[in-house]
Amino acid sequence: xxxxxxxxxxxxxxxxxxxxxxxxxxxxxxxxxxxxxxxxxxxxxxxxxxxxxxxxxxxxxxxxxxxxxxxxxxxxxxxxxxxxxxxxxxxxxxxxxxxxxxxxxxxxxxxxxxxxxxx
Amino acid sequence: xxxxxxxxxxxxxxxxxxxxxxxxxxxxxxxxxxxxxxxxxxxxxxxxxxxxxxxxxxxxxxxxxxxxxxxxxxxxxxxxxxxxxxxxxxxxxxxxxxxxxxxxxxxx
Numbered sequence: 001x002x003x004x005x006x007x008x009x010x011x012x013x014x015x016x017x018x019x020x021x022x023x024x025x026x027x028x029x030x031x032x033x034x035x036x037x038x039x040x041x042x043x044x045x046x047x048x049x050x051x052x053x054x055x056x057x058x059x060x061x062x063x064x065x066x067x068x069x070x071x072x073x074x075x076x077x078x079x080x081x082x083x084x085x086x087x088x089x090x091x092x093x094x095x096x097x098x099x100x101x102x103x104x105x106x107x108x109x110x111x112x113x114x115x116x117x118x119x
Numbered sequence: 120x121x122x123x124x125x126x127x128x129x130x131x132x133x134x135x136x137x138x139x140x141x142x143x144x145x146x147x148x149x150x151x152x153x154x155x156x157x158x159x160x161x162x163x164x165x166x167x168x169x170x171x172x173x174x175x176x177x178x179x180x181x182x183x184x185x186x187x188x189x190x191x192x193x194x195x196x197x198x199x200x201x202x203x204x205x206x207x208x209x210x211x212x213x214x215x216x217x218x219x220x221x222x223x224x225x226x227x
Contacts, residue, residue, distance in 0.1 A: 035216065037162075045154075045162065045205050047216035059214050062120065095161055103168055104209030104216065105152035109161040 002026040002108045004096045009113030016086050016117070022079040022096030022110055030054070030074040033099040035106065036081050038092035038115075048094070049081060064090075086117045121210040123219035130225040137193040139222050141206030144187060149209070151189040153182060155202040155224075162205065166191060193224075201226045 008020040022034070035050035049070040050059040058070050069082040079096055094113050097106035124142040131137040141151060151169050154162040164173050166182035169189065181192045193200055206219040 037216075037218075044203075044221040045156075045207075045218040047218060050216065059216075061215065100167065103150060103152075105150075105164060105167045105207065106154070106162070107164055107167075107173070109163070111161050 002098065004098065004108060004110030006094065006096050006110045006113035009094065009115045011116045011118065012086055013119050014086060014088060014117055018083045018086065018115060020081040020083065020094055020096075020113060020115070022081075024077045024079065024096075024098070027098070028074075029072060029077045029079065032101060034072065034079045035097045035099060036070065036079075037095045037097055037106070037109075038090075039095070039112075040089070040092040043092075046092075050099070051079070083115065086115075088117050091115060091117050120213055120215060121208065121217050123206055123208065123217055125204075125206060125219040125222045127220070128223045128225065130227055131196050132227045133196055133198060135196055137196050137200070137224055139191040139193070139204050139224065141189040141191070141219050142187055143189070143208065146189050146208070147184050147186055149184075151182065151184050152207045153191045154205045154207065155200075156205065156221075157202045165204075196224075196226055198226050200224060 003025045005023045036048040051070045055072045067085045071080045096110040098108040100107045153166040156162040169184040170182040179194045203221045205221045
């Protein structure tokens with residue numbers, strides 16, 4: 001069974017940093033592109049970042065490019081997202097998601113981790 | 120960047136058919152995927168590649184894509200179908216995944 005478990009969320013001041021992790025089980029991370037999707041309170045889904053199965057190609061949404069860094073540790077089957085220069089508008093639940101092997105949709109999701117940026 | 124447009128809300132009586140739309144420029148040239156999300160839960164894939172159904176999704180859920188509009192049709196709507204529904208595409212011109220704003224489906 002595919003499982004994704006996010007961790008690392010919390011309360012941080014504007015300008016601060018956090019590192020999110022997503023522990024995967026039931027499959028090998030290296031075989032899939034992985035992504036982060038966030039949802040601000042009462043809002044819709046926003047794709048944040050993704051990384052190819054090989055880990056060689058990162059992708060970023062326009063609102064986070066230059067501030068967030070995605071990475072993966074295939075030996076630990078774990079995905080990471082480093083959040084830097086955080087803004088109040090980054091407050092959201094951050095979901096980890098696995099893409100399909102044959103198309104660009106998200107076949108499995110974690111339950112999310114809350115990030116709150118506030119002074 | 121590519122934009123997907125969904126109506127904010129759709130209401131339907133139990134047993135009737137719900138039609139949820141997702142508009143985008145020449146969207147028929149893209150593969151459209153749909154998710155539903157209930158309060159406090161993670162999104163769940165309900166349609167992939169325009170009209171594919173993941174295992175466990177009832178045949179009542181049907182997807183189509185033509186011109187500038189993709190459509191998710193839910194027949195014989197049940198109370199348990201009440202949720203937010205999001206469409207999504209991959210925009211190859213920007214290497215971005217794009218979500219629509221979401222439609223709240225209310226079962227009257």
